[in-house]
Amino acid sequence: MKSEERKSFKIEPIGTIHSPFTKADGVPIQSAFAKGVEGWIDILPDFTGGLSDLEGFERIWLLYWFHKASKVQLKVKPYLDSVERGLFATRAPCRPNPIGISAVRLLRIDGCKLYVAELDILDGTPLLDIKPYIPKFDYFQVKRTGWIEKAQSETKLADNRFLKNSK
């Protein structure tokens, strides 16, 4: 066990994500399934200096904390399948470090408010980071996408299965 591995790090939100979704039930499971869903992000004033040049990007990555996720489950039944899969082969929120990533559409920036669309995120979610979405960095052609290729479900909406205090 190397010392680096057992270290822990502290993270502090840089803002809060606001969406129409106050419950997990019915949230689109991916931003690709969230057409028409709009919301906004309040960035803490300390960090607004870092927002320059962002508005030129049509889409941005949000990194955020799954603040309502249940405790870690190393095997999960994903929304898109009917059998259990290894957690790291899924996007389920009940992760050792419950960090989500979503590439949402950036509509406009007004001071410390970012207006966004195609949101698949719960209202009140703490925002950790923003990065520009750049296809030449973020798009890779792949032939194999594991269990997803023969996934049993067509659902595009979440339910409460990965929520705190729900079983």
Next chain:
Amino acid sequence: MKSEERKSFKIEPIGTIHSPFTKADGVPIQSAFAKGVEGWIDILPDFTGGLSDLEGFERIWLLYWFHKASKVQLKVKPYLDSVERGLFATRAPCRPNPIGISAVRLLRIDGCKLYVAELDILDGTPLLDIKPYIPKFDYFQVKRTGWIEKAQSETKLADNRFLKNSK
């Protein structure tokens, strides 16, 4: 200021990334520029149960802690440009929450070792999370990519500018 915003969260690595890069100088700035670079990841034994079904995916997202990044800089001169840009419009590591994302190629899994390629990450970097790379979730056509469209530099390799104790 909402209470959620001032909360802090603790994260603990789930493993360590090993690459040929012991210094920032010369590391590919993106995995898209890291053809032929191989390395491996040691996953802590507690979490190997979550690796089932992952081997079916050709490519995986790694979320990791930029453990050598300098302190936060809200304006940075990116590798690809000659003028300063807002931090959140760049992928620079000197972020309030220094979390990086890279989609690397998964070669094979052997117990708690993941062999990977197209690595743009420093040796010894703490790993926070793994997610499957799924083009239908992760690829978006975009028309606008801000300053990147007219970026001044063609470099594909990093230098020490964002490193701790280097200026």
